[in-house]
Amino acid sequence: MERRSQADRDAITIEIVYAFISGGFAAGLVFAAVYGPALAFDLSPTTGRTLAVVGGVLGATAFVLRAAHVLWRLPHRPGNDGR
Numbered sequence: 001m002e003r004r005s006q007a008d009r010d011a012i013t014i015e016i017v018y019a020f021i022s023g024g025f026a027a028g029l030v031f032a033a034v035y036g037p038a039l040a041f042d043l044s045p046t047t048g049r050t051l052a053v054v055g056g057v058l059g060a061t062a063f064v065l066r067a068a069h070v071l072w073r074l075p076h077r078p079g080n081d082g083r
Contacts, residue, residue: 012074019070023063031059 004012034055038048 015070015074019067022070023067026066027059027063030062031055034058 032055035048035051037043038051043051
């Protein structure tokens with residue numbers, strides 16, 4: 001099995017960083033969309049906490065899904081498959 005070139009390693013590193021940045025951005029947008037009404041309107045503290053928890057869970061889910069989607073598209077190099 002041949003070694004990856006520096007350009008291949010750099011391209012993979014850039015894709016991983018892009019996956020984390022875009023996942024973080026998506027998570028932030030989802031959290032803001034869910035928790036935003038608690039900031040904009042005078043809601044009860046319980047409702048605000050509930051929206052914060054739900055926004056956090058949905059934001060984390062959006063992060064994982066976005067990062068997995070980006071990383072799944074990485075081109076796979078044919079390697080040693082054991083044959």
